[in-house]
Amino acid sequence: MSRRSFHIRKNLSVSLVLIAALFFMVSSTFEMSRKPYVLKIPIGFPPPLIPADNELTVERVKLGKKLFYDKILSSDSTISCASCHAPEFSFSDNRMISPGVKQVNGDRNSMALVNLAWSNSFFWDGGVSTLEMQVLKPLSSHTEMNMLLREAVYRLKNNKEYIKLFDKAYACEPNPNALFKAIASFERTLISGNSKFDRYFYQKDTTAFNDSEKRGYFLFFGNDKVHCVSCHSGVNFSNNTFQNNGLYAEYKDEGRARITGSKTDIGKFKVPTLRNIAYTSPYMHDGSVKTLEDIMDHYSSAGTGHFNASLHVHTGSELQLTPQDKKDLVSFLNALSDEEFIRNPEYRQ
């Protein structure tokens, strides 16, 4: 080998090493900004539903959380998502109907945001099928945040901090697609799975329940009398269906029929999760039922016999829960509370 070719080879090797080092540094920096966010999946839960085009990363969740709590997304900058979905109420609130901007009331009770990564339809009527697109409704509704999407994006584009956060999370400037994805990312992290029920049922701790809670548990799951689990099943205590629970003889709010236009869907609403139900009063789609005891009275009396009423609400069968049954069922429902979830600082502003 000549001396000249030796030098060429040497220089080439050095150049290649430098290029490799540079590539490594750039890719490391890039990867750091896209650090995966690892969900803590409770024992017994199936894998969550996460869209391939919105994988969870630390930066996306961070951005989503900031947006969730930021009043910049309402037309008069007075409310945020958290105004109606507060962590202390299991991301619901304690009002029948939540007021939007200028205290204008909507028409439905604020739903708890729990374990949304296991849900396949959103809102009381299930009108939207992705957590990402769900963001549009509260943002733009005149009775909620009353915000034009283009105005929201304009505000975010004029905010230096958001410009940086969007760039880190989605490598783009603020736009509707990334805005929706970021909020959905944060909402997917709201996981509740450490209640007394979880300790008893999934973690096999036989001492988790007291006697009343255990009796309530058997009534809830038992086939002979109540069988609430006909609808409130699965890890989220919802079979994700739409049911008419006989609350009214005539419904002002047509529920699922608003989406399908079908008479057979009048008065049907999504079966809500029961997790943390002790924190989410008042209940039902319109917040018309104040307490868990009132819920027991409703199901015990079998409702109004609406023509779409679910067979599971025992219409006309005179269920007649005893006072002890009601007390035990309420005890069981209270045992679905997950203090760790309610107090989790990661979820708070």
Added chain:
Amino acid sequence: MIHLRLLLVFIGLFPVTCFAQKRTTAVKVIEQSNVVLDFTPVVDGKPFFLDSVYTSPGGDRYKITNWKFFVSNIALSSSLGKEHAAFSETKPAVLLIDFSKANHQILQVDIGEYTDIRLDVGLPRQINHTDPTSALPPLDLAQQDMYWEWNSGYIFLLIEGQLLHDQKDRFHFAIGGDNKIMPFAHGNLFNVVPLIKVEKGKTTTLRFTFDFNKLLKNGDGSNYSLTAEKARIVHGGYFADVLSMNAKQAMEFKKVEMR
């Protein structure tokens, strides 16, 4: 060393030969020319203006403040050939007609003579369920009122206005959903004389009218009443079915112009 040189020469020639191969493959290009679809809002056949006062077939005085609709699946055809779709920037055309603005979008259609035109008021299923946050205009969310925020999919036809009775009730027709697409066709495939000519270097304008009072005329001859709230605030169900049926007769093909 000789082998190495030969290899380099071969590698050097490879793209050239491929390129030459490509150039020799003849592709028959069908020439296209300009077509404009012009929609004019009318009431009882007379010019319509937003915020002006009109009277419905049922005697209700009203004004309209917002009138928009999507048009898709636009195609021309003749008895002698296949159907030719209208394109916009190489994609099948999707138009958003907004009567508060001038609507003048030039489409591309294969040069030829046609006897029939068809279009849909609405959007095909595959477009109706794409992600609007990453869609291009006119399907992006800049037109936020044309997308259901509480439902999935686009609003195909949106008409909003106010009745000018004592109560001044507003009306809001928002018709959408895959089964509410409103097909419209005009012409006769078996016409000997072509209705529409698309010629090279010229622009063919197809003029349509959309008559709001015909929208309020039901197929059985009765009037669409705006008395009941359910007939005024329409998002779906029976009244959306009635209006989507009426829309087909409310749209008329008027004439062809060529320049």
